[in-house]
Amino acid sequence: MSLNKFQIAQRISKELKNGYYVNLGIGIPTLVANYIPKKINVVLQSENGLLGMGPFPKRSDVDPDLINAGKQTITTLNGSVLFDSAESFAMIRGGHINMTILGAMEVSENGDIANWKIPGKMVKGMGGAMDLVSSSDNIIVAMMHTNKKGESKLLKNCTLPLTGKKCIKKIFTDLAVIEVTKNGFYLVEKAPNVSIEEIINKTEGKIEISKKLKDIEI
Amino acid sequence: MINKEVKDAKEAVQDIFDGSTIMLGGFGLCGIPENCISALVQKNVKNLTCISNNAGVDDFGIGLLLQKKQVKKMISSYVGENNEFERQLLSGELEVDLIPQGTLAERCRASGAGIPAFYTPAGFGTEVSEGKEVREFNGKSYILEKSFDADFAIVKAWKGDTSGNLIYKGTARNFNPMMASAGKITIAEVEELVPTGQLDPNFIHTPGIYIQRIFKGINYEKRIEQKTISDESK
Numbered sequence: 001m002s003l004n005k006f007q008i009a010q011r012i013s014k015e016l017k018n019g020y021y022v023n024l025g026i027g028i029p030t031l032v033a034n035y036i037p038k039k040i041n042v043v044l045q046s047e048n049g050l051l052g053m054g055p056f057p058k059r060s061d062v063d064p065d066l067i068n069a070g071k072q073t074i075t076t077l078n079g080s081v082l083f084d085s086a087e088s089f090a091m092i093r094g095g096h097i098n099m100t101i102l103g104a105m106e107v108s109e110n111g112d113i114a115n116w117k118i119p120g121k122m123v124k125g126m127g128g129a130m131d132l133v134s135s136s137d138n139i140i141v142a143m144m145h146t147n148k149k150g151e152s153k154l155l156k157n158c159t160l161p162l163t164g165k166k167c168i169k170k171i172f173t174d175l176a177v178i179e180v181t182k183n184g185f186y187l188v189e190k191a192p193n194v195s196i197e198e199i200i201n202k203t204e205g206k207i208e209i210s211k212k213l214k215d216i217e218i
Numbered sequence: 219m220i221n222k223e224v225k226d227a228k229e230a231v232q233d234i235f236d237g238s239t240i241m242l243g244g245f246g247l248c249g250i251p252e253n254c255i256s257a258l259v260q261k262n263v264k265n266l267t268c269i270s271n272n273a274g275v276d277d278f279g280i281g282l283l284l285q286k287k288q289v290k291k292m293i294s295s296y297v298g299e300n301n302e303f304e305r306q307l308l309s310g311e312l313e314v315d316l317i318p319q320g321t322l323a324e325r326c327r328a329s330g331a332g333i334p335a336f337y338t339p340a341g342f343g344t345e346v347s348e349g350k351e352v353r354e355f356n357g358k359s360y361i362l363e364k365s366f367d368a369d370f371a372i373v374k375a376w377k378g379d380t381s382g383n384l385i386y387k388g389t390a391r392n393f394n395p396m397m398a399s400a401g402k403i404t405i406a407e408v409e410e411l412v413p414t415g416q417l418d419p420n421f422i423h424t425p426g427i428y429i430q431r432i433f434k435g436i437n438y439e440k441r442i443e444q445k446t447i448s449d450e451s452k
Contacts (some may be wrong), residue, residue: 036266037408047319050244056446056449057446058447063388064248064440065389067389071246071247074446082398084391086324086327086396120308123316124298125297125298126346131318164343166343179275
């Protein structure tokens, strides 16, 4: 069985370590916040100016002056801090964020990512994604393995305009956990009851299989 | 202290001219200068170049200026959530410069801080770096980005005093402080305007030196784009 987006988020949550400052992108990455292990302390950064992002507010506590980067109403926590956009991206470019989790339209076997533009069709902009991927050593992607047409999103080369070059270290999909190495994609975990052949067929880029390949545990 | 108070938004924006380059604070609809945007719509000033992280939604924020075709060019990092914007962009009526959010913030900050240009890693190897100088430092590549040159900056704060000192609330701070420092003329609208001396100097975010005009705004709508509520049954 392939994983659903909640299970992908749940698997990613195991990558978090105690003391991490983490930036979560929109989509599946946002869901990771629901599965942070209780034993560890992780601080979520929202690039519009908040460290220590809390859960959605109660109806009576909704504050239009307190939103996350997805423009959703949120709350602060004990120890939260608010700041401006220049300070926020100083933290990001300065390498102070320990992990960034992003969605993607395409990732290439050398770690390039495309997630901001489909020429002639969709022009929404890159937001903070280019700053984030250019600045940390720990950038991971959460996405479906194929697009809506069933085409691979793990490519030899990205076809869409890039967000960043050679920056993705690990990819978590509905089918697999894949590392990006200098030899291309490296399959380290697969969804239970999904065959290696299916993953190879749905991966356009070069992929090697780990000798220690195991099933994804959630 | 110098008194910078003006009567209202209409007076504050009276000399904004056709073809001006204007910075507008805010992230999404959070912390946007609602009163001044309305005054610009009423004044019907045209051919504006707007520097703002987002372009509002169809019927609010900068979307109101787009609706009346007052904007010639938008410089932003993210412009989803706005159908009229997308229509004008795809039909070629509107020029758009999309730039990384951190670069947008830093180009504003640099402008106010007297830094003409700076190197950033954001966008290296993408179409953002096309035509820009690339330089390597310690084995990593960076692109040269220039500071902005804005005729006016319009910001929104929570509290201010008549000297122009400002305090923001929540994440409504966002781009407002660096834009405040970057306008040749900076206009601040605030929810609460107090006499000089009433704000604790320890807790002021934007020093009044950057502000030329300040007024107390009225009727803030503070529209929410995505009202997300926690499950209270738990």
